[in-house]
Amino acid sequence: MKNYITVIGGGLAGCEVAYQIAKRGIRVKLYEMKPVKFSPAHSNKDLAEIVCSNSFKSNSHTNACGLLKEELRLLDSLLIKIADEVKVPAGQALAVDRDDFAKRVTEEIVKNELIEVIHEEIISISEIAKEGIVIVATGPLTSESLAHEISNITGEDKLHFYDAAAPIVTKESINFNIAFYGDRYSQEKKKDESITEWKKRLEKQSIEENSYINLPMNKEEYEVFWKELVEAEVVELHQFEKREIFEGCMPIEVMAKRGIDTLRYGPLKPVGFDDPRTGKRPYAVVQLRQDDKQAELYNLVGFQTNLKFGEQKRVFGMIPGLQNAEFIKLGVMHRNTYINSTKLLDETYNLKKNNNIFFAGQITGVEGYVESISSGMVAGLNAVKRFQHNSNNMLINSKKNVDEADKIVFSEFTMIGALAKYISTENSKFQPMNANFGILPPLEEKIRDKKLRYAKLADRALENKTEIKDEEDNM
Numbered sequence: 483m484k485n486y487i488t489v490i491g492g493g494l495a496g497c498e499v500a501y502q503i504a505k506r507g508i509r510v511k512l513y514e515m516k517p518v519k520f521s522p523a524h525s526n527k528d529l530a531e532i533v534c535s536n537s538f539k540s541n542s543h544t545n546a547c548g549l550l551k552e553e554l555r556l557l558d559s560l561l562i563k564i565a566d567e568v569k570v571p572a573g574q575a576l577a578v579d580r581d582d583f584a585k586r587v588t589e590e591i592v593k594n595e596l597i598e599v600i601h602e603e604i605i606s607i608s609e610i611a612k613e614g615i616v617i618v619a620t621g622p623l624t625s626e627s628l629a630h631e632i633s634n635i636t637g638e639d640k641l642h643f644y645d646a647a648a649p650i651v652t653k654e655s656i657n658f659n660i661a662f663y664g665d666r667y668s669q670e671k672k673k674d675e676s677i678t679e680w681k682k683r684l685e686k687q688s689i690e691e692n693s694y695i696n697l698p699m700n701k702e703e704y705e706v707f708w709k710e711l712v713e714a715e716v717v718e719l720h721q722f723e724k725r726e727i728f729e730g731c732m733p734i735e736v737m738a739k740r741g742i743d744t745l746r747y748g749p750l751k752p753v754g755f756d757d758p759r760t761g762k763r764p765y766a767v768v769q770l771r772q773d774d775k776q777a778e779l780y781n782l783v784g785f786q787t788n789l790k791f792g793e794q795k796r797v798f799g800m801i802p803g804l805q806n807a808e809f810i811k812l813g814v815m816h817r818n819t820y821i822n823s824t825k826l827l828d829e830t831y832n833l834k835k836n837n838n839i840f841f842a843g844q845i846t847g848v849e850g851y852v853e854s855i856s857s858g859m860v861a862g863l864n865a866v867k868r869f870q871h872n873s874n875n876m877l878i879n880s881k882k883n884v885d886e887a888d889k890i891v892f893s894e895f896t897m898i899g900a901l902a903k904y905i906s907t908e909n910s911k912f913q914p915m916n917a918n919f920g921i922l923p924p925l926e927e928k929i930r931d932k933k934l935r936y937a938k939l940a941d942r943a944l945e946n947k948t949e950i951k952d953e954e955d956n957m
């Protein structure tokens with residue numbers, strides 16, 4: 483058995499993993515393909531390169547990502563510590579000097595005597611996993627050959643290639659004086675139905691028939707929205723994205739630019755709906771589709787977009803019913819390779835069918851810088867446990883189950899634990915997920931005020947800090 487752990491990918495997750503393992507006295511071989519080979523979005527030769535925004539989002543505990551960062555600080559996250567050191571003024575947010583950040587992380591990793599950095603593209607992991615533990619942290623732009631190998635190992639005929647995502651809002655922030663439930667055609671008033679019969683039928687409709695929330699628009703509302711949409715500011719795309727995106731997936735603003743009525747014949751088609759307030763077919767309808775098991779989150783159907791984040795909030799916030807919407811995720815467009823973790827991984831980011839293989843970072847379906855670091859933390863701590871288990875039992879049989887006591891599963895009340903649970907829980911509509919309060923178990927008491935509720939959820943998560951600290955102290 484190998485006397486070291488292999489980490490593939492020296493990005494945000496891979497560096498956190500390597501640091502956490504070395505901190506516990508175990509040697510690491512960290513493979514990073516840069517500068518021999520660069521993904522289409524990477525250009526800096528250092529490790530832990532931030533490819534887009536320099537923001538690690540809010541630092542406030544009443545923000546889900548702020549809470550996640552606080553939990554990671556308690557666990558002595560190297561990357562959050564360095565982010566704090568190289569921060570630049572950004573109000574409540576933690577924004578970093580990206581070059582300093584990558585440089586400082588690289589220094590810490592390279593000077594660590596237990597970590598050997600090897601600049602090489604890895605194209606096969608099954609051989610490595612036969613004789614030791616491997617953590618795959620190659621990110622959303624995993625090189626093609628390795629992506630192919632991962633498909634073979636996971637048994638999934640294709641990885642998810644996710645070019646575009648629509649924004650997601652919380653159900654409770656939708657105005658139900660305007661919105662109505664119902665699927666196309668099943669919601670529509672039948673010709674022979676009276677208004678009373680129709681309304682009664684709508685009330686009785688099954689959950690399946692009501693899995694959509696609909697936002698009707700009249701002509702004037704639609705035209706104002708359309709004009710703002712076509713004039714809104716978009717993010718400049720990387721060259722590779724221009725090539726890949728437009729073939730299969732049309733951003734809503736691009737479709738809108740084809741003509742004022744194009745959306746009304748596309749995603750905003752009103753056919754099959756009647757507005758229960760007027761009994762008439764609206765001029766256009768925006769549909770929202772349920773996004774989570776608890777039916778607390780809804781995505782805007784067909785609204786994959788490349789608008790700047792501020793513009794998304796402004797323009798989509800003009801849709802009747804969404805004026806006070808809480809956007810827990812905004813639309814993004816880029817290539818994103820991720821595995822179907824809900825089937826493949828457990829809550830420690832360990833591959834169910836081969837205990838010697840872990841995944842970490844965006845490739846697991848967590849989304850965002852801090853979320854990638856968080857998954858690296860959990861995978862790293864558990865890889866150490868697995869390594870100790872293998873050493874204690876002189877086990878090299880990767881199919882042998884690890885004792886539950888040999889795993890570190892974080893409480894689902896913490897943001898770290900909730901994310902790990904989210905990505906490892908069966909979900910046929912699985913899509914990459916940011917830290918957000920919607921994935922934490924609800925409070926026992928109902929608190930309407932959102933700020934207060936988030937504060938309570940954050941307090942409850944941090945009450946588990948003894949547990950979080952214990953994990954740190956016991957290893």
Ligand SMILES: Cc1cc2nc3c(=O)[nH]c(=O)nc-3n(C[C@H](O)[C@H](O)[C@H](O)COP(=O)(O)OP(=O)(O)OC[C@H]3O[C@@H](n4cnc5c(N)ncnc54)[C@H](O)[C@@H]3O)c2cc1C
Pocket residue numbers: 490491492493494495496513514515516520521523524530531532533534535536602603604605619620621622623624625628816817842843844845849850851852854
């Ligand atoms: C274009 C783009 C923009 C994004 N913008 C944001 C944003 O603004 N905010 C945000 O929070 N998140 C953003 N993300 C999402 C995500 O948070 C980042 O991609 C984040 O860096 C993911 O961390 P990671 O460690 O999983 O992967 P990465 O940081 O990408 O690290 C993976 C590393 O693995 C290396 N690698 C790949 N294949 C191999 C191989 N076969 N062998 C060896 N090494 C390999 C790569 O060179 C890279 O260094 C963006 C993603 C993309 C693609």
